[in-house]
Amino acid sequence: MSDRTVDSTATPIVKMEKLNKNFGSLHVLKDVDLSVTPGEVVVIIGASGSGKSTLIRCINGLEEFQSGSLEVDGRRLEPDGRASKALQQIRTEVGMVFQQFNLFPHLTVRDNVTLAPRKVRNASTAEARRTADRLLDRVGIANQAEKYPSQLSGGQQQRVALARALAMEPRLMLFDEPTSALDPEMIGEVLDAMRELAREGMTMVIVTHEMTFAREVADRVIYIHQGEIVEEGAPEQVFDDPQHERTQSFLSRVLTH
Amino acid sequence: MDSNFDFNWEAAFQSIPYLLKGIPFTLMISFGGLAIGFVIGMIFGLMRLSRAGWLRWPAIAYIEIFRGTPVLVQVLFIFYGLPQLLGGPINAVVAGIAAIAVNSGAYISEIVRGGVQSIERGQREAGLSLGLSRTQTFRYIIWPQGFRRMIPSLGNQGIISIKDTSLFAVIGVGELVRQGQIYIATTFRALEVYLMVALLYLAITLTLSLLLRLLERKGLVGQ
Numbered sequence: 001m002s003d004r005t006v007d008s009t010a011t012p013i014v015k016m017e018k019l020n021k022n023f024g025s026l027h028v029l030k031d032v033d034l035s036v037t038p039g040e041v042v043v044i045i046g047a048s049g050s051g052k053s054t055l056i057r058c059i060n061g062l063e064e065f066q067s068g069s070l071e072v073d074g075r076r077l078e079p080d081g082r083a084s085k086a087l088q089q090i091r092t093e094v095g096m097v098f099q100q101f102n103l104f105p106h107l108t109v110r111d112n113v114t115l116a117p118r119k120v121r122n123a124s125t126a127e128a129r130r131t132a133d134r135l136l137d138r139v140g141i142a143n144q145a146e147k148y149p150s151q152l153s154g155g156q157q158q159r160v161a162l163a164r165a166l167a168m169e170p171r172l173m174l175f176d177e178p179t180s181a182l183d184p185e186m187i188g189e190v191l192d193a194m195r196e197l198a199r200e201g202m203t204m205v206i207v208t209h210e211m212t213f214a215r216e217v218a219d220r221v222i223y224i225h226q227g228e229i230v231e232e233g234a235p236e237q238v239f240d241d242p243q244h245e246r247t248q249s250f251l252s253r254v255l256t257h
Numbered sequence: 258m259d260s261n262f263d264f265n266w267e268a269a270f271q272s273i274p275y276l277l278k279g280i281p282f283t284l285m286i287s288f289g290g291l292a293i294g295f296v297i298g299m300i301f302g303l304m305r306l307s308r309a310g311w312l313r314w315p316a317i318a319y320i321e322i323f324r325g326t327p328v329l330v331q332v333l334f335i336f337y338g339l340p341q342l343l344g345g346p347i348n349a350v351v352a353g354i355a356a357i358a359v360n361s362g363a364y365i366s367e368i369v370r371g372g373v374q375s376i377e378r379g380q381r382e383a384g385l386s387l388g389l390s391r392t393q394t395f396r397y398i399i400w401p402q403g404f405r406r407m408i409p410s411l412g413n414q415g416i417i418s419i420k421d422t423s424l425f426a427v428i429g430v431g432e433l434v435r436q437g438q439i440y441i442a443t444t445f446r447a448l449e450v451y452l453m454v455a456l457l458y459l460a461i462t463l464t465l466s467l468l469l470r471l472l473e474r475k476g477l478v479g480q
Contacts, residue, residue, distance in 0.1 A: 061385075062382050062385070062386065088388060091385060091386055091387070092387075093388075094386075095387075096386040098379060102379035102380060102382065103383075104380065104398055104402075106402050106405070115387070115389075115397060116389060119389060119397065120387065120389060120393075165387070168388060
């Protein structure tokens, strides 16, 4: 995107090398290498069950991996979930938006957004509230701050979830199929908020099935198949001129409807 | 017999002031025991959820033992059995409170476990992904939601335990049933007095049900 620049010589914020992940005997991720530079927007595509969600969940330690090396924001994550100290520090710097929103149903919209800054960053109530109201305004739901999540539409809930993650001022944002649980008419409003964020230079790793969005917003697209990165490159390259046969057949299936 | 239906309302009403003397004991034993039982339930319920075997197994043993034996046997054990070990008598009210505590504690442990487990995994993941510690995630996200879901079962357990105290007449605590028995011994009005005893239990449990319904309605905001 024209008004964003990615300095590819900068230290990567995510550095993943030969990462392997097993669920029991199932080999979910196979020797995955992934490097994300600050300011970059990386979109991961692939069929369901290909391991793409598992991959980004490894970045903030929601999934453990069994071998390989993973460094996030300069901190090493160890295999099998060891070194939880580094893990919590990483999580304060890495925000995540989930497919099912996962808002806290017992808290108001505003309290959803202020909880982590107050408890983790020790922000004062007034300060956290100011930040929350600014972010809620930015995602277009300032007038819903006193409501409970169940009183909002899916699209609004997902935008609250975005504001909640941004309130921690993350250096990296992970999106795990953020629009997959939404009614079609609400997908646009969430994608718009994400576009806006990308334009502002946020580093983002996005798992999505929205191919038009991916092409438009991504600096790099990664196609993953059965736990392996099969192809990666600029969106034009991957979408218009896929080199790998598997990528071609995947794209022909998802782009025709 | 000229009539086998000679219900005497006067005798029934006359027994009430005497029966009411039992209510403080019934309430003290049930609510005292339940309060302690709730603390036990929280601790053992969470231990039961632990991944560490040395925490989980003692909790499982406790729950199975006190859920699997009658509360009457438990109170007899405490009142008549424990003094042999301790070398001194135990106050009957204390024994009653202890029995309700350990018995309800076992059930409440399971209620706590069920309530916590019923919270979707995504809630925990959302808390952790925001940088909250595991303890903070539990305290601010899992517990408040889980507790709301526990309220109906906790109310149920409260009602069961209140009624269980009626068994403690056997150790001589002057609670509701015991008062009734004493009154019947001098008046021979079993039908009237036991009906009044039953109605007084019903008054207590209905009040509790009503309070719980209010609490539930309040607690459900935002769910």
